[in-house]
Amino acid sequence: MVESFNAAVYQVVQRIPAGKVATYGQVAALAGNPHSARFVGYALHSNPSPGVIPCHRVVFRDGSLAPGFAFGGPDRQRGLLEEEGVLFIPPVSGHRNAGDPGWCVDMEHCQWQA
DNA sequence: AGATTGACCCAAA
DNA sequence: TTTTGGGCCAATC
Numbered sequence: 001m002v003e004s005f006n007a008a009v010y011q012v013v014q015r016i017p018a019g020k021v022a023t024y025g026q027v028a029a030l031a032g033n034p035h036s037a038r039f040v041g042y043a044l045h046s047n048p049s050p051g052v053i054p055c056h057r058v059v060f061r062d063g064s065l066a067p068g069f070a071f072g073g074p075d076r077q078r079g080l081l082e083e084e085g086v087l088f089i090p091p092v093s094g095h096r097n098a099g100d101p102g103w104c105v106d107m108e109h110c111q112w113q114a
Numbered sequence: 115a116g117a118t119t120g121a122c123c124c125a126a127a
Numbered sequence: 128t129t130t131t132g133g134g135c136c137a138a139t140c
Contacts, residue, residue: 005136024122028135034123036135041121046138058121066121 006043008032013044016057019085020112021105023061030114041066056080057112063089063104078103086110 003011008031015030016022022030028037044055048070056077059065065077078088087106105111 006138025124028122033135035133037122037124038120038134039122039136042119042137043121045121055121060121061123068121070121 005031005033005036005039006047009040009043010047010049010053013053013055013058016054016112019110021057021059021063021081021086021107021110022112023059023107025061026112026114027058045070057084059105059107063107081105 009027012027012030013022024037024040025034028034028040031040033039040058044053044058045068048055055069056065056071069077071077071080082088087110088103089106091104
């Protein structure tokens with residue numbers, strides 16, 4: 001593997017099946033850097049690769065979305081995920097909700113398992 | 115050319 | 128229980 005960490009991230013994200021979602025940590029680990037979840041999000045933010053990367057399938061560990069989504073807003077993302085069959089659930093108390101207090105992905109049933 | 119920030123996640127104090 | 132710090136790579140100023 002000689003491709004940059006960035007490229008590895010893109011490969012993993014594209015590998016996520018429809019109707020499933022992966023977390024930044026999950027993608028980072030599959031990319032080969034379990035301790036670099038930060039750069040996963042940054043890679044997508046900086047180099048969305050000609051729109052080939054389904055960033056909307058990448059969510060927080062809690063199931064919420066990144067604060068600065070780039071597809072047109074978090075609303076757009078929820079619609080896309082729902083279209084693919086991802087289940088959404090209201091914010092669960094006792095869980096870390098980081099950014100979007102609106103809706104969270106049902107990680108219990110929709111998290112992508114490599 | 116060098117320094118800083120940036121879509122995160124986990125562990126320890 | 129909450130808060131702080133650490134860890135990594137790449138792009139941008």
